[in-house]
Amino acid sequence: MIIVLQKEATAIQLDDIVNRIKRYGLEPHVIVGVARTVIGLVGDKNGLEPSYFEGLPGVEKAVPIMAPYKLTSRDAKVEDSIIQIGDVIIGGDQIVYLAGPCAIESREQITETAYAVRAAGASILRGGAFKPRTSPYSFQGLGEQGLEYLAEAGQAAGMPTISEVINPSDVELVSQYVDILQIGARNMQNFSLLRQVGHAHKPVMLKRGLSATIEEWLMAAEYIMSEGNYQVVLCERGIRTFETATRNTLDVGAIALARQLTHLPVIADPSHATGRSELVVPVGCAAIAAGAQGVMVEVHPNPDTALSDGAQSLTPSQFAEMIVACERIAGAVASDTADDWRKRNVG
Ligand code: PEP
Ligand code: MN
Numbered sequence: 001m002i003i004v005l006q007k008e009a010t011a012i013q014l015d016d017i018v019n020r021i022k023r024y025g026l027e028p029h030v031i032v033g034v035a036r037t038v039i040g041l042v043g044d045k046n047g048l049e050p051s052y053f054e055g056l057p058g059v060e061k062a063v064p065i066m067a068p069y070k071l072t073s074r075d076a077k078v079e080d081s082i083i084q085i086g087d088v089i090i091g092g093d094q095i096v097y098l099a100g101p102c103a104i105e106s107r108e109q110i111t112e113t114a115y116a117v118r119a120a121g122a123s124i125l126r127g128g129a130f131k132p133r134t135s136p137y138s139f140q141g142l143g144e145q146g147l148e149y150l151a152e153a154g155q156a157a158g159m160p161t162i163s164e165v166i167n168p169s170d171v172e173l174v175s176q177y178v179d180i181l182q183i184g185a186r187n188m189q190n191f192s193l194l195r196q197v198g199h200a201h202k203p204v205m206l207k208r209g210l211s212a213t214i215e216e217w218l219m220a221a222e223y224i225m226s227e228g229n230y231q232v233v234l235c236e237r238g239i240r241t242f243e244t245a246t247r248n249t250l251d252v253g254a255i256a257l258a259r260q261l262t263h264l265p266v267i268a269d270p271s272h273a274t275g276r277s278e279l280v281v282p283v284g285c286a287a288i289a290a291g292a293q294g295v296m297v298e299v300h301p302n303p304d305t306a307l308s309d310g311a312q313s314l315t316p317s318q319f320a321e322m323i324v325a326c327e328r329i330a331g332a333v334a335s336d337t338a339d340d341w342r343k344r345n346v347g
Helices: 012-025 050-054 107-122 144-157 169-177 191-198 214-226 252-261 271-274 279-290 316-333 338-345
Strands: 003-005 026-030 037-041 060-062 084-085 087-089 097-100 124-126 161-165 180-183 203-209 232-236 266-268 294-298
Touching: 003 012, 012 026, 012 037, 012 180, 050 060, 087 097, 097 107, 097 316, 107 124, 107 144, 107 214, 107 316, 124 144, 144 161, 144 169, 161 169, 169 180, 169 191, 180 191, 180 338, 191 214, 203 214, 214 232, 214 252, 232 252, 252 279, 271 294, 279 294, 279 316, 294 316
Parallel strands: 097 124, 097 294, 124 161, 161 180, 180 203, 203 232, 232 266, 266 294
Antiparallel strands: 003 037, 003 060, 026 037, 084 087
C-alpha cells in the first residue's frame, strides 16, 4: 500500500503516521518527492486497511499497489526520481554519460581515460576493479588497488566514479572508493548482494540480468529499496537471444516500458549490448530515442591492447563523436522545443 500525503502535509503529520505504522510492528518507507511525499507499506499489513490512513490528517489517499514490485512502481511515485551526485544529475533533463574502460589496468590508463572522456563530455567515470569474467583464467581486475587508481583519476578529472561490486562482503570496501555501486548483470539476482547494497549509503546502478524478465529486474530493484536505499538506477545492457552476431540484444522496448513502470532512472549500456565498437553509437542513439536517460560506454585509450572487452571499446575520439550523435537524438525526443534545444546545444 502507498500512502500519499497532501502537498501541504507537515513534518509533524508525517511523524505521526510513521509512528502509527511502527506501533503496528510494520516498516514504513518514506519517499520524499519534489511534488509530494509518499509512505510505502510493504509486506504483511497486520490488518491495516487504506481507509484507516485516509482518515488521518495530512493524508490525501492510501492505495494498494497491484504490481509485485511496490516501492519501485510508478504507482508509488508518479514523478521521475532524480539521483544527484555532486553536481551530476541522473534522471533529470540532460542525458548523463558514464564512460571509462571495462577494467582498470593501471594508474596511467585510468587517468588518461578520465581526462579524455571528461573532455568529450562524460560526467561519470567507470572502471572495473572486481571483474566477473566468464573464464577463471581471464584478467580478474586489480581489486582494491584498481579502486584506488579509479578514485584518484576521478578526483583529478573532477568526476564521480562507478565500479562493480561482486561480493556482499566487499560492499563496504567498494563504497569507500566509489560514488556509485554497480551490480552487474550476472549478479542481478544475487539477493544477499542486493540486500547488502540496500544498506549502503551510495546510489546503486542495477544492470538487467542476461536472461531476466523486466519484472524480475524491477523486483531486484525492489530488494535494494526494501532495505532502505532508494537511490537505484536501472541499466538495460542487452539480453540473451538466439542471435549470435551481436554479443547480446539491446531490449529497446524494455527501456520504454521501464520508464513507464517505474519512477527510477533508466540508462543503457550499448557496449555490452552489442559487443562491437562499430555498433555502439547507433545502438546508444536508439536507447536514447526509446527514453534512456543516460548511456554507459566502454572507452579505452587503445582498445587493441585492452585486457578486457577491447572489441566493444570506443577510442576517446569515437566517444566524443558519439556524444554529438546522442545529443542530436536527445534534442529530438526532448519535451522542449527545437528552439530550446538549439539554444542549449548550439548557442
Ligand atoms: C561491466 O559493465 O563491466 C559488466 C561486466 O557488464 P555486465 O554486468 O552488463 O556484463
Ligand atoms: Mn566490459
